[in-house]
Amino acid sequence: MVYKPEEAYDRGELRELQNERLRETVEHAYENVPFYRDKLDEKGITPDDINGVEDLRVLPMTTKEDFRDEYPDGLFAVDDEDIARLHASSGTTGKPKIVSYTQDDLDVWSEVVAQSLKASGANPGDTVQNAYGYGLFTGGLGLHYGVEELGATVIPIGSGGTQRQVELMTDLESDVFTCTPSYALYLAETAEEMGFDPAELPISTIIFGAEPCTDPMREEIEERLDVNGIDIYGLSEIIGPGVSCECHEAQDGLHIWEDHFYPEVIDPQTGEPVEEGEEGELVLTTLTKEALPVLRYRTGDLTTLNYDECECGRTMVRMDNVTGRSDDLLIVRGVNLYPSEIEHVVLDIDGVAPHYRIDLYKEGSLDIMELTVEKDLEFEGDEEELQSTILKRLSNVLQFTPDELDLVEPGGIERTEVGKVQRVYDHRE
Numbered sequence: 001m002v003y004k005p006e007e008a009y010d011r012g013e014l015r016e017l018q019n020e021r022l023r024e025t026v027e028h029a030y031e032n033v034p035f036y037r038d039k040l041d042e043k044g045i046t047p048d049d050i051n052g053v054e055d056l057r058v059l060p061m062t063t064k065e066d067f068r069d070e071y072p073d074g075l076f077a078v079d080d081e082d083i084a085r086l087h088a089s090s091g092t093t094g095k096p097k098i099v100s101y102t103q104d105d106l107d108v109w110s111e112v113v114a115q116s117l118k119a120s121g122a123n124p125g126d127t128v129q130n131a132y133g134y135g136l137f138t139g140g141l142g143l144h145y146g147v148e149e150l151g152a153t154v155i156p157i158g159s160g161g162t163q164r165q166v167e168l169m170t171d172l173e174s175d176v177f178t179c180t181p182s183y184a185l186y187l188a189e190t191a192e193e194m195g196f197d198p199a200e201l202p203i204s205t206i207i208f209g210a211e212p213c214t215d216p217m218r219e220e221i222e223e224r225l226d227v228n229g230i231d232i233y234g235l236s237e238i239i240g241p242g243v244s245c246e247c248h249e250a251q252d253g254l255h256i257w258e259d260h261f262y263p264e265v266i267d268p269q270t271g272e273p274v275e276e277g278e279e280g281e282l283v284l285t286t287l288t289k290e291a292l293p294v295l296r297y298r299t300g301d302l303t304t305l306n307y308d309e310c311e312c313g314r315t316m317v318r319m320d321n322v323t324g325r326s327d328d329l330l331i332v333r334g335v336n337l338y339p340s341e342i343e344h345v346v347l348d349i350d351g352v353a354p355h356y357r358i359d360l361y362k363e364g365s366l367d368i369m370e371l372t373v374e375k376d377l378e379f380e381g382d383e384e385e386l387q388s389t390i391l392k393r394l395s396n397v398l399q400f401t402p403d404e405l406d407l408v409e410p411g412g413i414e415r416t417e418v419g420k421v422q423r424v425y426d427h428r429e
């Protein structure tokens with residue numbers, strides 16, 4: 001069941017709405033953001049040249065560097081008195097990206113999150129325990145207001161305090177839990193340590209996002225906690241969580257809320273659009289944002305778009321779950337590898353727990369990769385055999401083996417209770 005009619009619009013009707021909104025967005029950006037005016041002027045384009053999404057390709061792209069260069073508010077399109085809230089994205093290096101919202105933007109955000117929750121199978125009256133961090137990170141407050149908009153009950157517990165999460169969840173009979181995928185697993189472990197069977201916890205849905213989740217990891221979450229795992233995607237520069245979300249009916253790709261965000265997929269090397277159905281970098285244009293309209297934002301996230309009809313009745317395009325970013329690419333002794341490829345191979349092997357880390361070093365001019373993998377609690381087999389299985393599988397699938405493979409005891413890899421998990425440590429710089 002959809003949250004609002006636009007989700008099931010005929011594609012032609014949707015296109016008209018997008019065309020109209022894109023024209024308004026381009027005009028708004030041109031009139032109010034010197035950065036965009038200069039960019040369009042340089043290309044000799046005026047807002048009148050943009051009739052609809054078929055003209056999108058002539059528009060300039062916006063990058064993370066542009067956000068950095070325009071720090072803190074150079075990309076804002078409204079006066080200070082019209083800004084209702086600021087957030088910042090969790091950059092690991094340098095200045096964060098500051099993002100702003102008018103009250104109308106906040107209303108749109110609540111709407112798309114409510115829509116995402118509905119798609120996940122949540123309903124008014126459900127209790128949603130929100131374990132995303134509150135504060136400058138968009139996860140906590142973004143989910144929070146969406147739950148209220150849906151008419152469900154929110155428990156604003158925030159991240160961390162895992163024992164308390166388990167206690168409250170049982171006492172208050174939470175139906176839905178929202179957190180990062182790595183935290184979902186940590187929750188299961190903590191519940192076990194506390195003497196609970198994670199599968200017996202009251203939650204029936206976990207809405208996870210903010211970091212990649214490969215299929216083996218999702219299976220582990222769903223099995224151990226006996227829940228439906230729903231992937232939610234978003235980024236601060238565009239709005240926060242709620243750009244797209246899986247539907248519980250199909251659980252096969254994340255519906256992008258295309259009445260507010262227009263997606264394209266490009267080849268990250270050339271910047272040219274890929275053929276329909278091919279993987280590439282997701283580029284998003286906001287269609288209704290007032291405080292921070294963004295034209296053709298290069299997200300860095302790798303995905304594929306699928307325009308096939310979905311069994312849930314929504315007509316909005318689906319994106320594949322994001323398991324990597326174009327800038328995650330590791331080049332190790334000339335071999336190109338994404339950490340998600342390693343994860344996919346390793347976590348599929350029996351006896352391996354869904355926790356690992358990759359360390360990269362330089363010895364002289366040589367790249368060295370150390371892979372640390374955790375044994376499963378139930379693993380009782382021969383360690384050498386497990387090691388050789390991992391190496392063989394990596395070599396067969398990726399034509400690559402790490403220089404060192406360490407098997408550690410369950411719990412041997414540090415867990416992330418707050419924020420996003422880090423799995424790759426590059427000590428080469």
Ligand code: DLL
Pocket residue numbers: 089090132138139208209210211212213231232233234235236237240241242299301321322323325
């Ligand atoms: O992570 C917003 C969010 C909060 C999304 C809660 C979902 C749930 P940022 O901190 O700006 O915003 O980080 C955005 O995180 O470009 C992706 O690389 C990654 N990311 C977000 N959602 C997913 C997901 C929030 N479902 C960056 N799968 C994005 C994989 C994700 N990666």
